[in-house]
Amino acid sequence: MVLFNKIIQRIHLWVGLLLGIQVSLWMLSGVFMSWFHIDLVRGDTNAFITPPPELEASAYASPGGVIAQVDGATSLELRSFMNRPVYEITSADGVALFDASTGQKLSPISEDTARAVAKQDYVGEGKIVKIALMSETPYEYRKEKPVWRVDFNDNLHTRIYVSPSTGEVASRRNDVWRIFDFLWMLHIMDYGERTDFNNPLLKAASATGLLFAISGLIMVVMKKGRNQIARDIGFITRRRRKQAPK
Numbered sequence: 001m002v003l004f005n006k007i008i009q010r011i012h013l014w015v016g017l018l019l020g021i022q023v024s025l026w027m028l029s030g031v032f033m034s035w036f037h038i039d040l041v042r043g044d045t046n047a048f049i050t051p052p053p054e055l056e057a058s059a060y061a062s063p064g065g066v067i068a069q070v071d072g073a074t075s076l077e078l079r080s081f082m083n084r085p086v087y088e089i090t091s092a093d094g095v096a097l098f099d100a101s102t103g104q105k106l107s108p109i110s111e112d113t114a115r116a117v118a119k120q121d122y123v124g125e126g127k128i129v130k131i132a133l134m135s136e137t138p139y140e141y142r143k144e145k146p147v148w149r150v151d152f153n154d155n156l157h158t159r160i161y162v163s164p165s166t167g168e169v170a171s172r173r174n175d176v177w178r179i180f181d182f183l184w185m186l187h188i189m190d191y192g193e194r195t196d197f198n199n200p201l202l203k204a205a206s207a208t209g210l211l212f213a214i215s216g217l218i219m220v221v222m223k224k225g226r227n228q229i230a231r232d233i234g235f236i237t238r239r240r241r242k243q244a245p246k
Contacts, residue, residue, distance in 0.1 A: 048122065
């Protein structure tokens with residue numbers, strides 16, 4: 001029994017040490033994430049977001065003629081882009097953008113168009129200081145490439161990623177997002193893609209926490225003894241009965 005007690009105490013000690021480190025990281029990341037509004041993290045506080053404009057009835061270019069320009073087209077959507085109607089056609093090769101009035105292909109969009117899209121999307125005092133078409137992007141952007149990256153010189157170093165094929169804003173990033181993303185990685189313990197809530201490390205940490213709790217309960221039982229615990233429970237029960245109103 002003495003040997004068993006020592007083994008339980010040692011397990012409790014080392015498990016508590018390992019778990020304590022991760023719990024501290026959980027608390028640190030949790031505090032940060034609770035202090036900063038998610039709109040600030042996503043860059044939405046500097047985004048000009050309005051409902052999509054209604055498309056007027058007009059003589060648009062023939063959809064069939066536009067579709068004929070794209071091999072293996074699977075869908076066509078009429079929408080607004082930079083205050084004019086466009087056709088967005090999806091195929092196995094990706095997405096292509098066409099002027100709905102003339103049928104002229106618009107994608108991939110030019111640097112000037114990407115700059116205009118970013119300026120229209122951005123609300124703030126910053127100015128564009130850099131724009132580049134990137135095939136290799138930093139880890140903060142994990143979507144389709146290549147992509148236009150537009151950098152602003154505001155306090156948060158806002159970065160807007162614009163899709164060359166659709167002309168839409170693919171992502172908004174800033175310095176707060178980078179810190180948030182790093183702490184999010186520590187919080188869910190996914191050090192790869194940072195999206196998996198059911199990764200093996202998180203499962204191991206939760207199992208470790210359960211082992212820590214069980215070993216602690218065993219130590220309490222062994223230290224106080226079953227009879228003492230029973231007497232404590234009986235004392236509390238009798239005291240409550242006496243205090244209960246008659």
